[in-house]
Amino acid sequence: MNETVVMIGAGRVATHLAQALREHAGLRLVQVYSRTAEHARALAERSDGAAWTTSAEAVRTDADVYVFSLSDDALADVARRVPANDGLWLHTAGSVPMAVFRGRARRYGVLYPLQTFSRERSVDFRRVPCFVEGCTAEVTDEVRTLAERLSDEVHELSSVDRAYLHLAAVFACNFTNHMYALADGIVRARGLDGSVLRPLIDETAAKIHRLTPREAQTGPALRNDRAVMDRQAAMIADPDVRRLYEDISRGIYAEQLKS
């Protein structure tokens, strides 16, 4: 008699989480909702025997757990349309307060996995830090217990703190990746392959396992080496990227001056 789960959403987070819920926590996926039929069907087919629907109103009411993995915009709307029931409702969004479920479910909370998920790469969920919250102390314990079946690193976190954590994740992941994209564009324009940057990128990430980012910093901006910075800025054709170069360089120097 496995516990049952309904996935509301069928994107990257939903797909990775559904797999972890099955493989690590032993939950049985019984239904998938997505407004896009092919996404709902694709996730259902990965989980033998799960039904799927594109109608939030048709979500069944007898499951143990409902995981909402939707874009922030869609979440409030879909949560209003799923029929009320006695299951545990969870969402996985960094920036949406737990209160999005208030008045819709009796037992609700958040399970926020702090990781970037791709269709192309599998992720070891046991090593994904998960941040949990529940509408009562008892529900918080339930969510924590479920999260601990998925991951070795579970923290309780309020909705407000989670919003800041999501902001930090945007810097650590999306903005970092944009720095990779700009670097990649520069080397490709000189006929080099972007792969020449990989050892540097890997070592930059590895360094902060032992040093704080501030201790790990190097380069012309840290030394406030104006001659190099002026020459480098002048090499950047795109005025927006040039301004970014100046602003980030100034930020690096300012960071160093902090106590």
Place this chain on the structure above:
Amino acid sequence: MNETVVMIGAGRVATHLAQALREHAGLRLVQVYSRTAEHARALAERSDGAAWTTSAEAVRTDADVYVFSLSDDALADVARRVPANDGLWLHTAGSVPMAVFRGRARRYGVLYPLQTFSRERSVDFRRVPCFVEGCTAEVTDEVRTLAERLSDEVHELSSVDRAYLHLAAVFACNFTNHMYALADGIVRARGLDGSVLRPLIDETAAKIHRLTPREAQTGPALRNDRAVMDRQAAMIADPDVRRLYEDISRGIYAEQLKS
């Protein structure tokens, strides 16, 4: 009868390179110059028997190889003060043209290791991409042969292209590390440990081994999700960091629109 090398400079690059020259290429370090006595002595003491000096004019003239690992500012000045000789003169700087040695040495070139070096971490030099240049085709071959004794990945690169590669490295390393620093500051201000971000940082770096940075991108800026971006920008107290948030977000969206 080992070849001999003099290190001009005793910083992080010089220290890592001196070790690789000894261990991988079998060169014998015979002298270290640094304008700071304790740095010169420290590197000399790691390499038993090497002499050290704080006077560029006292650099010996009978070595086979002279490696200049100095700040860009110091390089031209010190290259003028080291006595002319018949050795192979190399510098390791990304942004300084090979021509800094013109008129000072007969055989000269560049060996630029594309990596970030820390005092605290050892680096496997065989996996450091090295970019070489020489003042003649014959010297280029000499520099390449030497570099291939250190590293499995050696490329020839002109001074102009190397300057762009260095610019790319600033984005891929220093600017990336600044994104880590900003993320770290945000989570610490909420009482969380910066280490919660490490799996995300590691996966963000790992992803681009299989995807281009553009393919790997995710997040609110990519989706042009104004609601999330406006909320996140409003959470950033520092106006310079807030502007960075807006500018990088705009850059991510613009990058996506490119062909």
